[in-house]
Amino acid sequence: MHIDFAGYSDLEKLLEIEEQTFDADSYPLSRRNFLYHIKKKHILVVRVDNRVVGYLLFFTYKKSWRIYSIAVAEGFRRKGLGRSLINRLREDAGGKAGYLLLEVKTDNTQALHLYALLGFKPLKILKAYYPDGDGIKMVLEI
DSSP states (O other): OEEEEOOGGGHHHHHHHHHHHOOGGGOOOOHHHHHHHHHTTOEEEEEETTEEEEEEEEEEOSSEEEEEEEEEOTTSTTSSHHHHHHHHHHHHHBTTBSEEEEEEETTOHHHHHHHHHTTOEEEEEEEEEETTEEEEEEEEEO
């Protein structure tokens, strides 16, 4: 396993993972979105055997970094890759930001469990944040 920034050659695999993970109601990222964020160096990818199997898209602000999206390819889920991506982001943000932020659907129990294990704390409930339900804003001090 290796984590680094996404490059343009990773685009097709990123789109494939996005399609596997998010349906049309979840506002999946487009080719254009991915190209923009690859250019800005805002996408970390995890590689297994030199193959992209997951990604984390983040935004940077003065005091915080925000995890916008995280996805792992089918067949590679529940193997600690999402945790590794978040830990890498936490390392990169150390000394540059005071905390990490994210939003997650209230019924996404697997993600909520992972985030709690990593030390994220609920900040507030976001009513009707998603087309089909509420969200929770979470924070991790770093």
